[in-house]
Amino acid sequence: MAWKTLDDVQMQDKTVLVRVDINVPMEDGVVTDATRIEKIVPTVRDIVQAGGKPVLLAHFGRPKGKIVEGMSLKPLVPTLEQALGMRVIFGSDCVGDVAKDIIDQTSEGEVVLLENTRFHEGEEKNDPELAKAMAALGDIYVNDAFSAAHRAHASTEGLAHHLPPVAGRLMEAELKALEAALGQPKRPVVAVVGGAKVSTKLDLLGNLVSRVDHLVIGGGMANTFLVAQGIEVGKSLAERDMAGTVREILEKAQKAGCQVILPIDVVVAREFKAGAACETVTAEACPADAMILDAGPESVAHIAMVFEQAETLIWNGPLGAFEIEPFDAATNAAAKKAADLTAAGRLVSVAGGGDTVAALNKAGAAGKFSYISTAGGAFLEWMEGKTLPGVAALG
Structure with missing residues (x-):
């Protein structure tokens, strides 16, 4: 099947919503294996270099639509900053004014990380209203989370119907490899x-x-x-x-x-x-x-x-x-x-x-x-x- 990549869209001065999988193992609030974080680096860097503003959307654990303090993405900020070599600004929600204000305040070359998408009950139900609210925050949707692509959730599937959808570098590599192995x-x-x-x-x-x-x-x-x-x-x-x-x-x-x-x-x-x-x-x-x-x-x-x-x-x-x-x-x-x-x-x-x-x-x-x-x-x-x-x- 044909899909667009980062090379196919103009990102200059655009807010780019990037669905990533950074559901990493942690102990006492510290990341113990940063592999998944390291794998999103090429996508985020390419967006920044193309003049775009990356806004990361991700889940963590299974909070089942409720705010669970121990499942916040905030503790991942230091590890993300280390891996990306950029400042990462955390937003305490993934929709609404809180998220919009954080994105608006972010400068060029900085990255936004929004709070756990699964804190909203509509995420795992692929609620169109939640997807629409997420989409209101950006101009382009990049899916770089192949590992979550078998789930029809608001941030993995629903968003693609509201913004121009593009495969991130990790998604692109995975799809090309699998196409080579089983497609043709x-x-x-x-x-x-x-x-x-x-x-x-x-x-x-x-x-x-x-x-x-x-x-x-x-x-x-x-x-x-x-x-x-x-x-x-x-x-x-x-x-x-x-x-x-x-x-x-x-x-x-x-x-x-x-x-x-x-x-x-x-x-x-x-x-x-x-x-x-x-x-x-x-x-x-x-x-x-x-x-x-x-x-x-x-x-x-x-x-x-x-x-x-x-x-x-x-x-x-x-x-x-x-x-x-x-x-x-x-x-x-x-x-x-x-x-x-x-x-x-x-x-x-x-x-x-x-x-x-x-x-x-x-x-x-x-x-x-x-x-x-x-x-x-x-x-x-x-x-x-x-x-x-x-x-x-x-x-």
Whole structure:
């Protein structure tokens, strides 16, 4: 789909409302991880350099339409100022005279941060009147919060109907990466889907089997796939009641010409703890008193071969219990292979989802991937083929 970027609008002397996601972790009023704040810097700086006045709109926590002192955005001001290298002026409301007066008093080169949008009940209800009141404060609407784009809220979707909508730099990068991975990708396309449960990723699997050439299944999900094929997995985590659904997915994949790749060999142990005694057996030979905790070296070699032949990779979820050694071996090895192919210019690799980011960081591979999405739910819904309201509103 076509959307406009900051390069497509004239921002000189304009008030630019920028929806950002700075819902960062805090302890005792201090930001403990500023990653999300750092990611909005290019957008804000570009607006200022183009002569615009950035006014930041954001949510924090779940106040459910009430003013909750501990969920105010005010404590974020020092971290924002440090990241942006600019003065940040705080407004104690995101609509009305309070917000308008703060914006009017702000000088060129300064940034306005307005109070938590979710302090208004109409935010999460996408109330048109609230969106209209927000829109009255500015001339242009920039959405730079892909991670909140799966929510149809007043500040993520409603605003786009009242002001000219534009994608910020972070939103632009995310949409381009996802378009390259799932929109019109270079083929063959391989997807890695891991995690504990098939039941949480039914929509994802159903969408991917009709859109990718190879689907690698890892983690506890792989055990459920093995069970569906009549293979005993001992005491492994598995959703036995999902066997029929899994067989439907496999049938759909076969019709679509998608090759589903399951473990050939597995690493098993009798207890789930760091350094637990373990052994590698074929996927069909899990002892009755053991549990599968990782894919084995033959499986990794097969996955690496598939990566070698691929042009595009989408990754969501680990291949094993990556949090605990030695059950991180398969995830680490596969991640490093993907990273090396990407660095060599042979693979476009896009990854996302909480556990995925953690696993790729642990493997030391994240820095070489083409794009790592920290968007969580929005990334997953995009992979599931769902329309994201915040993105659709930009078109």
